[in-house]
Amino acid sequence: xxxxxxxxxxxxxxxxxxxxxxxxxxxxxxxxxxxxxxxxxxxxxxxxxxxxxxxxxxxxxxxxxxxxxxxxxxxxxxxxxxxxxxxxxxxxxxxxxxxxxxxxxxxxxxxxxxxxxxxxxxxxxxxxxxxxxxxxxxxxxxxxxxxxxxxxxxxxxxxxxxxxxxxxxxxxxxxxxxxxxxxxxxxxxxxxxxxxxxxxxxxxxxxxxxxxxxxxxxxxxxxxxxxxxxxxxxxxxxxxxxxxxxxxxxxxxxxxxxxxxxxxxxxxxxxxxxxxxxxxxxxxxxxxxxxxxxxxxxxxxxxxxxxxxxxxxxxxxxxxxxxxxxxxxxxxxxxxxxxxxxxxxxxxxxxxxxxxxxxxxxxxxxxxxxxxxxxxxxxxxxxxxxxxxxxxxxxxxxxxxxxxxxxxxxxxxxxxxxxxxxxxxxxxxxxxxxxxxxxxxxxxxxxxxxxxxxxxxxxxxxxxxxxxxxxxxxxxxxxxxxxxxxxxxxxxxxxxxxxxxxxxxxxxxxxxxxxxxxxxxxxxxxxxxxxxxxxxxxxxxxxxxxxxxxxxxxxxxxxxxxxxxxxxxxxxxxxxxxxxxxxxxxxxxxxxxxxxxxxxxxxxxxxxxxxxxxxxxxxxxxxxxxxxxxxxxxxxxxxxxxxxxxxxxxxxxxxxxxxxxxxxxxxxxxxxxxxxxxxxxxxxxxxxxxxxxxxxxxxxxx
Numbered sequence: 133x134x135x136x137x138x139x140x141x142x143x144x145x146x147x148x149x150x151x152x153x154x155x156x157x158x159x160x161x162x163x164x165x166x167x168x169x170x171x172x173x174x175x176x177x178x179x180x181x182x183x184x185x186x187x188x189x190x191x192x193x194x195x196x197x198x199x200x201x202x203x204x205x206x207x208x209x210x211x212x213x214x215x216x217x218x219x220x221x222x223x224x225x226x227x228x229x230x231x232x233x234x235x236x237x238x239x240x241x242x243x244x245x246x247x248x249x250x251x252x253x254x255x256x257x258x259x260x261x262x263x264x265x266x267x268x269x270x271x272x273x274x275x276x277x278x279x280x281x282x283x284x285x286x287x288x289x290x291x292x293x294x295x296x297x298x299x300x301x302x303x304x305x306x307x308x309x310x311x312x313x314x315x316x317x318x319x320x321x322x323x324x325x326x327x328x329x330x331x332x333x334x335x336x337x338x339x340x341x342x343x344x345x346x347x348x349x350x351x352x353x354x355x356x357x358x359x360x361x362x363x364x365x366x367x368x369x370x371x372x373x374x375x376x377x378x379x380x381x382x383x384x385x386x387x388x389x390x391x392x393x394x395x396x397x398x399x400x401x402x403x404x405x406x407x408x409x410x411x412x413x414x415x416x417x418x419x420x421x422x423x424x425x426x427x428x429x430x431x432x433x434x435x436x437x438x439x440x441x442x443x444x445x446x447x448x449x450x451x452x453x454x455x456x457x458x459x460x461x462x463x464x465x466x467x468x469x470x471x472x473x474x475x476x477x478x479x480x481x482x483x484x485x486x487x488x489x490x491x492x493x494x495x496x497x498x499x500x501x502x503x504x505x506x507x508x509x510x511x512x513x514x515x516x517x518x519x520x521x522x523x524x525x526x527x528x529x530x531x532x533x534x535x536x537x538x539x540x541x542x543x544x545x546x547x548x549x550x551x552x553x554x555x556x557x558x559x560x561x562x563x564x565x566x567x568x569x570x571x572x573x574x575x576x577x578x579x580x581x582x583x584x585x586x587x588x589x590x591x592x593x594x595x596x597x598x599x600x601x602x603x604x605x606x607x608x609x610x611x612x613x614x615x616x617x618x619x620x621x622x623x624x625x626x627x628x629x630x631x632x633x634x635x636x637x638x639x640x641x642x643x644x645x646x647x648x649x650x651x652x653x654x655x656x657x658x659x660x661x662x663x664x665x666x667x668x669x670x671x672x673x674x675x676x677x678x679x680x681x682x683x684x685x686x687x688x689x690x691x692x693x694x695x696x697x698x699x700x701x702x703x704x705x706x707x708x709x710x711x712x713x714x715x716x717x718x719x720x721x722x723x724x725x726x727x728x729x730x731x732x733x734x735x736x737x738x739x740x741x742x743x744x745x746x747x748x749x750x751x752x753x754x755x756x757x758x759x760x761x762x763x764x765x766x767x768x769x770x771x772x773x774x775x776x777x778x779x780x781x782x783x784x785x786x787x788x789x790x791x792x793x794x795x796x797x798x799x800x801x802x803x804x805x806x807x808x809x810x811x812x813x814x815x816x817x818x819x820x821x822x823x824x825x826x827x828x829x830x831x832x833x834x
Contacts (some may be wrong), residue, residue, distance in 0.1 A: 175275045175294050176284070177480070177491055178549060183377070183641040186549060186587035186597030187281035188213075188650050188684065192296075194271040198777045198789050201311045201319050201825040202268045203343050205229075210750065211274050211734035213564045213650075213684030215291075218805035220817045221347070223354035223384035224447075225411040228727075228805040231278050233680045233706040234290025236727030237662045239670045239807055244290040244605050246282070250297055250362065250376045252421035256498035258529050258557075259288030260608040265380045265417060266674040267360035269309070269321050272298040278684075279652060280601030280633040283581050286495065286533045286555040288605045290631075291832035297376070298362045300325045300335030304834045309789075314820070316346040320828075334363040334375075343738025344449050346387065346610050348820040351402040351411070354384035371426040378419045378477045386411040388450065389807040389814035392765060399801055399818035405450035407806035409464065409508055410516030417443040436494075448516055449669060453509055456522070459568045460620035462613075463522035464508030471798060472499035489540035498530040501609060513546055524565040525572075527609055527622075531557045532568075545589040549599075553581045557606045557780040561622050571621025577628040579604040595639040603631035607660055607672065616663045616671040616715075627674050631656040645689030645697075653678040655709070655775055660724070663763070664715035677709035678725060694741040701733045708761070715809055716762035724758050726808045729769075731755035745766035747777045761807045767803035767816060772796050787831040794824045 151213045173185045182191060190212050200207040205227060206219045216236065218228040225240035234244035236447070242261040247254035255261035277292040285292050304326035311319045320339035328335045337360075344355035358380050365373040387402035388411060394401060405411070421439030428434060451464035497698030505523030509515045535553035542548060556578035563571040583601035590596055606628040615623045637650035659678040663671045682704035706725040711718065733754065738748030751773045756766040778791030796819070804819030 149741070155529075157715050163308040164201040166251060167539065172679065174296070175277045175292060176281055176549075177537060178488055179482070181645065183593075183639055184589070184595055186547070186585045186595065186599065186637070187277065188279040188635065188637065188648065189281070190276045190648075190686070192274045192276065194268070194273060196740065196742065197778055197780045197791065198309065198311075198793050198827055198829055199252070199746070199748065199778060201313060201317060201795055201827065202309075202321070202341070203317075203319055205266060205268075208268060208271065209274060209276065209293075210752070211686070211698050211700040211736065212278075213648075213686050213700045213732070214278060214682060214704055215276060216729060216732065219819065220805045221820055222352060222386060222817060223345075223356065223382060224386035224411075225346075226264055226627055227261065230728065231276075231291030232652065232682065232705060233725060233728045235658065236706075236725065237672070237808055239662070241610075243608060243611075244288050246285045246292040248292070248294045249378070250295070250374055250421075251423045251437050252376060252419070253474065253497070255288065256443075256608070257474060257499045257531060258559075258608045259606060260610060264356070264382060264415070265358070265378050265419070266295050267297060267339050267341070267378070269323055269341055270297045270325075270337050270360055270362070272296045275459030279329075279635045279637075279650065280583055280599045280603075281585065281725075283583050283601035283603050283633065284535065284537060284551050284553060285576045286553050286581065286604070287531065287557055288608075290603060290605065297360065297362050298325070298337050299362065299374075300337050301327045302833075303327070305831055307829055307831040309827060309829030311791075311825055314823035315348050317343070317825065318345070319343040321829075328364075330365065332365065332367055334365045336364075338363045345386070347817065348823070349387040349400050349402055351385045351406045351686075352387045354382065356384075357381045361601050368513065369426075371424065373812055376421055376422045376423075378417075378418050380415070382413070382415040383414055384415075386447075389810055390816045391813045392816060394814075395803070395816045395818055399821075403450075403814060405452075408515055409448060409450040411450050412516075413445065413447040413450055415443070415445050417441065431482050431484055433482075435478040436476070437475075440474040441471070443472070444468070445469045446468075446518075448508055451669065452507065453507075453515075454755045456507055458618065459681060460618060461522065462505035462620070464671045465506040465518050466503075467518070468501050468503040468504060470499055470501040472497070474498060476668075478497055485540075489539040491535075493535055495533045496531070499528070501527040503527055503609075503613075505558055521565065524563075525561045528560045528566070528813070529558065529609070531555065547587045547589075549583075549585040549587070551583045551601075554578050554582055555604050557628075559609075559612070559622075559624075563621065568620050573622060573624050575624050577604075577606050577631060579628070593640055593642045596637070597639075598636045599634070601633045603629075603633055603654075603656075605629045605631075606659065611670075611672045613658065614669060614671050616673055622672070626660065626672060627658045629656055629658045629660050629674070645687050646790070648684070648686045652680075652682055652684075656680070661714075662809040664809050664811045665807055673714070675708060676711065678707065679709045680706040680725075695737070695739050697735075697737050699735045701731075703731055704728060705730060714761045715811060716760050716764070719761040723761060723763050726758040726760055726763070727806060729757050731769075743780050745777070745779050747775075749773070749775045757803070760809050765815065767806050770802035772800055772802070772819075773798060785833040789829045789831075790827070792824070792826040794822065796820060796822045798822070 230236040247261040419441030474497035507519030537551040560574040585599035587597035686700040733753040736750035776793040799822035
């Protein structure tokens with residue numbers, strides 16, 4: 133019956149996609165104007181438009197009207213092929229994000245994918261990132277880059293997401309908003325903005341919000357403060373400066389995963405250890421950075437970026453007191469304070485040789501971390517408190533990556549894009565907790581990452597391309613923090629992974645819509661995979677070979693006036709390409725890599741005028757997801773639907789936006805994400821049932 137259900141669900145989803153495409157064929161000629169940005173792509177540095185960029189690159193504009201509560205990236209980024217963005221309903225662990233299977237192993241945060249906000253890294257120098265500091269209230273657009281081109285970003289660039297916040301424009305204004313919904317969700321916000329009033333003065337956008345919730349599951353309450361400020365100078369000499377400052381503070385309970393039996397019994401419950409040890413996480417991060425662009429003349433341009441930040445995390449885990457009796461055990465409380473900083477300098481030359489564009493630069497990143505571990509109990513027998521010190525070390529990392537990128541239009545319809553980056557990462561750990569021995573150590577990784585793309589403009593509205601790139605991903609501090617054998621100290625035996633990425637694709641922008649089609653294959657050596665997750669603590673190992681191959685399709689179309697349609701489908705077959713041994717036992721070649729859905733589909737139809745009534749309906753299908761290397765269990769496939777309605781009203785200096793939304797319209801009981809290779813069998817993190825939100829925002833210009 134389960135196979136029959138999956139077959140029917142996939143068939144229904146594909147019929148919906150076909151219906152959307154067929155509808156576009158009969159659209160009136162005056163509706164052929166595409167709802168796509170005509171500006172150039174920022175992520176690839178090629179100076180081309182989206183339809184003429186030979187890469188899998190997608191732009192997501194922030195909604196013109198508020199149609200969601202405005203907290204999670206899942207509200208904005210939808211329908212990107214092979215982008216798996218799962219909401220854990222657990223604010224202690226952030227969203228689960230993977231692209232073409234990269235990052236699926238992560239039990240928290242984002243791995244293997246580079247994140248940037250206004251050109252400033254939201255990914256730490258070791259390759260670990262988080263989406264929690266992306267301010268949706270001041271967001272302008274995102275670019276999502278998948279495929280070989282992302283290797284130009286160096287280490288841990290299995291894909292890249294680049295968020296750009298708004299720049300102040302026009303008259304000064306203030307926007308005050310409030311949204312609430314199921315599970316006592318509440319989000320209050322204020323946004324101040326204004327354009328420059330005189331030459332060489334800055335425009336500004338200042339945003340602040342406070343979110344809190346009781347959580348869908350037991351022991352999953354959270355609150356979050358997020359502040360973001362952006363000043364922009366467009367100077368008289370043609371240069372541009374952006375100064376961005378961001379602050380986020382999160383306090384969140386952690387309900388942890390459930391076994392299948394517990395999920396089927398009651399998806400809202402938390403395991404007993406969550407209450408016993410009061411599992412939770414406290415995060416505080418402050419970051420600031422500056423970008424500067426300066427055209428020297430018609431052919432030369434300079435770019436510079438520098439940033440600095442601090443991140444402090446305290447996490448209370450459910451590791452039993454008996455387990456911590458081992459002298460090598462690092463305790464049940466993780467406490468680290470991390471400083472990070474970096475810079476990027478780039479020169480771009482245009483037409484120095486006929487029909488060429490060349491960029492050369494160097495990126496520098498560094499971080500130092502004071503990491504401690506404590507027992508999660510005290511002498512009085514209280515649990516979920518900070519007890520005796522069990523780990524104390526200073527960890528440092530730095531890298532200097534030179535890179536070169538060139539584009540050559542060698543024939544009127546043929547173009548060659550090439551690049552190379554030398555990525556090198558240096559780790560060092562100084563152990564100060566010596567009662568169980570000195571576990572200090574250091575290591576370094578380096579790789580040359582070439583890439584090449586050949587594209588052919590077959591017709592003015594049809595582009596074909598083929599590309600190759602070498603990828604490179606080093607283990608993060610968190611992945612090296614614990615050894616699979618239980619010994620103390622860092623896991624310096626963990627190796628970086630390297631991959632060969634191949635892609636062929638087609639793009640077409642015509643009266644029937646904007647289409648993309650891509651096929652890819654990725655062969656990875658020494659892939660970093662989960663070994664086991666026990667009591668919330670994950671360990672990792674290398675697998676000799678893995679393979680990912682798939683097909684991606686997307687379509688966007690303005691059907692008629694303000695009626696817009698979007699559809700996408702992706703097939704991703706990710707498998708182990710060699711036998712190996714894991715915590716699950718012997719894993720055979722051909723087993724699926726856990727955490728990755730083989731099929732995904734998405735469709736949305738929306739009426740989105742500048743003012744007046746707006747509405748949208750969408751559906752999302754996700755295939756089953758295996759939870760361990762042995763493929764002995766899986767989160768079932770599901771299809772969920774959502775609907776939103778609202779009204780935007782403008783008059784003179786005032787604007788009012790109201791909305792209401794229902795997610796999981798048909799109240800499906802499904803798994804939002806999985807914890808790969810959990811040693812206690814608690815793989816499943818249930819998604820929220822039918823839930824609603826509604827909000828109101830008021831803008832006043834001065």
